[in-house]
Amino acid sequence: MAVSTSKSVWQDTATTTAFSPLTRPVTVDVAIAGGGITGLTAALLLKRAGLSVAVVEALTIAGGVTAYTTAHISEVPDVGYKTLRSTFGESDARLAADARRAAIERIAQFVSEAQIDCQFERVTGYLYAESDDDSMLESEAQAARGLGVDATFSTAVPLPFPVRAGVVFPNQAQFNAVSYLQALASLVDGDGSYVFERSRVLDVTGSSPYQITTEQGTVTARNVILATHTPIHDIANMQDLYLLTTKLTPYRSYVVAAQLRSPVPTGQFWDTMEPYHYTRNYTNAQQNWLIVGGEDHKTGEDVDALERYQRLEDYVRQRYEVESIDYRWSAQWYEPIDGLPFIGKSLAHDHLYVATGFSGNGISFGTIAGMLLSDQILGRENPWGKLYDPGRIKPLASAQQFVSQNLQVAAHFVGDRFQTDVETLDEIPRGEGRRIKLENEQLAVYRDDVGELHAVSAVCTHAGCIVNWNNAEKSWDCPCHGGRFSCTGNVLNGPPMNPLDAKTVDRP
Ligand SMILES: Cc1cc2nc3c(=O)[nH]c(=O)nc-3n(C[C@H](O)[C@H](O)[C@H](O)COP(=O)(O)OP(=O)(O)OC[C@H]3O[C@@H](n4cnc5c(N)ncnc54)[C@H](O)[C@@H]3O)c2cc1C
């Protein structure tokens, strides 16, 4: 098959149901912006508890980052249990481990109760090192065990290339994330609750009740969950949410799905390289794929994204007997300053809830967010609330990271104003975008495949940083808080709510 560069293997192999756009006023108990794993988990739990919900999704169900995940449902956070324990202390680190275990079981329960056909399977996970990293692995296994996680140091890691040693985590899980979310959405829609697709939230006004406005309709609700991966917000009215974005660093990550000539190893594998690689198998009725991710870098950095795919493909070809690369995709994740996500009530807005900063672990953290936020809205005690509180302060652990991240944002804000990629419009090749200064204005100009120019302001509509061209995704990416825009300036991801300002340029 020809390599697909627009769809993930999940999107291509899942059966999908279409939901209508929001075209009228609707009143419910809880409005949820975003139909990813966070929004739909919360929606289903709230509906089951007797509340009415409306999920309002800008694209299609599971069309955000969840469609581009690799869907390891794992107990093991990216930050590692040793670091988690030293940052948060033993009892909170144990709580974090309990929550991740509970998320796996929550998903397993949804799957078995509703008989969801999403290739859910229990597998073993391996954190492994190709070279001499034994002491790090041994101490990681010990830290995990100390927090109640089943973890064993071993030199037997079932990969078809030399591996020095690993930590074995039994009883992890994996699935097709899009099939899973499609099923959740079908369970949410109906009986006074709603799922709307192709309905971007353009504004959130009022205060319990809130009005959330889309192009053609509104939802009025006492509670709002911003389950948009990172909270969308208008800086003027929601400065507390802006503060939250300053505690996150956005990264891009790259994935390929390959068919092999040799057996595909079963399980999940995470190496100790920097940036690390993450690997799993995916088997459906038709095929058996090896899915490998990695080559992460900060969003909006001046990197050649196509070269990142090539490096990832080289890594795979050096270690496996590749028959074909069938899919490749990339997406964004957010690193929180202290290693754990921010989930809970917004600081300044009553009954407005947020969930963000999931690192590369948002299948479990998104499920945890759905469980925690639904409990908070229902007024139920949940032991995880304080740990994930968006207003928490972990000075020692996070101050350095906070300062470094925000110095970089400041450097982009000031320094990028002088950045241009070309001097003249005719230097922009077809199918590419470049930044250019024209009449003292910094523009982001894309030349489409037939030669037509599409010009927008290069100033990000979130907080004014300068966007950068992403040659793999054909998008304009902002290095400050991960705002991303299509080649013609429409919002794709991140905190911005408004498109880049349209401009006109004379054809060269
Ligand atoms: C390449 C990659 C691999 C990953 N692999 C793993 C993994 O193996 N295991 C793991 O646990 N995690 C993994 N992650 C992380 C995980 O996939 C994400 O953290 C998780 O899917 C996020 O879910 P979400 O529901 O918060 O966000 P999303 O899935 O992005 O959902 C948010 C939704 O909100 C919608 N939205 C945005 N703005 C608006 C608006 N204004 N109005 C209405 N809707 C809006 C979006 O369209 C989107 O559908 C990976 C991430 C990446 C990038």
Ligand code: FES
């Ligand atoms: S300035 Fe914040 S995302 Fe661009």
